[in-house]
Amino acid sequence: MIDKHKIDELLTRGVEKIYPDKSTLEKVLMSGKKLRLYQGFDPTGDKLHIGHMVGLRKLAQWQALGHQVIFLIGDYTAMIGDPSGKLSSRKVLTHEETITNAKNYKKQAGKILRFEGENPAEVLFNGDWLGKLSAVEFLQIAGNLTYSQVIERDMFQERLKLGQEINTSEFLYPVMQAYDSVAMAVDLEVGGRDQMFNMMMGRKLMRQMLKKEKFVMTTKLLEDKQGVKIGKTEGNSIALDDKPEDLFGKIMAFPDEVVTVCFETLTTIPMEEIPKQNPLEDKKRLAFEIVKDLNDANQAKKTQEIWENTFQKKETPEEMIEMRGNTLMDAVVSSGVVSSRADFRRLVKEKAITNLDSGESVSDSNIIPNSGTRLKIGKRRFGRFFNNSS
RNA sequence: GCGUCGAUGGUAGAGUGGUCAAAUACGACACGCUGUAAACGUGUUGCCUUCGGGCUUCGGGGGUUCGAAUCCCUCUCGACGCACCA
Numbered sequence: 001m002i003d004k005h006k007i008d009e010l011l012t013r014g015v016e017k018i019y020p021d022k023s024t025l026e027k028v029l030m031s032g033k034k035l036r037l038y039q040g041f042d043p044t045g046d047k048l049h050i051g052h053m054v055g056l057r058k059l060a061q062w063q064a065l066g067h068q069v070i071f072l073i074g075d076y077t078a079m080i081g082d083p084s085g086k087l088s089s090r091k092v093l094t095h096e097e098t099i100t101n102a103k104n105y106k107k108q109a110g111k112i113l114r115f116e117g118e119n120p121a122e123v124l125f126n127g128d129w130l131g132k133l134s135a136v137e138f139l140q141i142a143g144n145l146t147y148s149q150v151i152e153r154d155m156f157q158e159r160l161k162l163g164q165e166i167n168t169s170e171f172l173y174p175v176m177q178a179y180d181s182v183a184m185a186v187d188l189e190v191g192g193r194d195q196m197f198n199m200m201m202g203r204k205l206m207r208q209m210l211k212k213e214k215f216v217m218t219t220k221l222l223e224d225k226q227g228v229k230i231g232k233t234e235g236n237s238i239a240l241d242d243k244p245e246d247l248f249g250k251i252m253a254f255p256d257e258v259v260t261v262c263f264e265t266l267t268t269i270p271m272e273e274i275p276k277q278n279p280l281e282d283k284k285r286l287a288f289e290i291v292k293d294l295n296d297a298n299q300a301k302k303t304q305e306i307w308e309n310t311f312q313k314k315e316t317p318e319e320m321i322e323m324r325g326n327t328l329m330d331a332v333v334s335s336g337v338v339s340s341r342a343d344f345r346r347l348v349k350e351k352a353i354t355n356l357d358s359g360e361s362v363s364d365s366n367i368i369p370n371s372g373t374r375l376k377i378g379k380r381r382f383g384r385f386f387n388n389s390s
Numbered sequence: 391g392c393g394u395c396g397a398u399g400g401u402a403g404a405g406u407g408g409u410c411a412a413a414u415a416c417g418a419c420a421c422g423c424u425g426u427a428a429a430c431g432u433g434u435u436g437c438c439u440u441c442g443g444g445c446u447u448c449g450g451g452g453g454u455u456c457g458a459a460u461c462c463c464u465c466u467c468g469a470c471g472c473a474c475c476a
Contacts, residue, residue: 249426252425252426252427253426253427253428254427254428255427255428255429256425256427256428257428278425279425279427279428280425280427283425283427307426310426311425311426312425312426314426340436340437340438341437341438341439342435342436342437342438342439343419343434343435345439345441346419346420346434346435347419347420347434349420349434350419350420350421350433350434351420351421352419352420352421366440378419378420379420379421379426380426
């Protein structure tokens, strides 16, 4: 049974562009043909973040329509490092490191993508074929692409202009990624807009080696008005296995203008039901949906309540971590709430630490509060002090 | 192999004997304004401190000097040029 509406959503929702073009792909899908498709994830870190979720959602949509989805782990490509969007080379990882990083990928991805039951998604590692290539074989593959095809890439051009280096490994990276498509003989590849170049190389390589046309679907990136990726800045990245409260809070800190695109790319709410009324309420709904999908509805409801009580009604949360020590400074630092004693002194000076029981800010770094005193440190950290000596 | 240049804080990137815990920008943190928003403004941003100061940092090691991120030697890594290439 072919559902025109669903196919239309598949081809437009959260989609930036389709190569060679949308109507060709549409025709294929309308014919009822089931495609074999994939998205690659390079395990350069051990967590999947919210940017990855965009691709996972798209893969899940394909899966729901009965297509064969491959969750590809780039254990080999991650060792080299994709030069996309980077003006400097990335540090090289060992294979053990990438495998370790990838250990929990399936579990994290499993929150969105289904790996069991009917038509389960398949997990593959590109080391399985890249690791078996001999140097000669690799060069033969690379020979299907030309220097000018690779060097035309914007980012390479930019680096050349700035007189910066391009490692040969980085230069050849697109070849490795392109070969993934060939090795799996897929019909289509999904990836973020920033992966467009690499995916197009795969398309070219496939045409050369397999005489086959691969479709490429690029998804929207989560970025703010300045083009800065959301939820990926240092120390602020949003991982799929973040604690619900953290997840909720981080989403609430998003700028308003990305809420709509987040609904589109990260949730399953039907397009026509995406709320656009009250920015605050809309954002809460967004946070709820994401927490619900990554955990469960009860958890999401509870998390939202905690958030509303703590940050909107300014109530003191019921649960807070224990901080034990002889002085407040000891306790706060040894519990890891604050990174150093100097940092603690700074926070005191900035009146950032409040004794919730007296309602006053802490003004003396060496204070020893009563055991059991509840404290607020900064705007989102809470803790309860317990005196070790008493 | 020879030679030249380079390696600086979470990142980018100044600094070329004291005035350097190291400009500036970004990031991060805090406060203000708010809707825990965002934007904006202000401040903070190595560690320890009895708040006087002390200690450790500019690729590693050694040296010169009263004093080194800065000069010299050496090692490691990288870039560039030259040479070699049966």
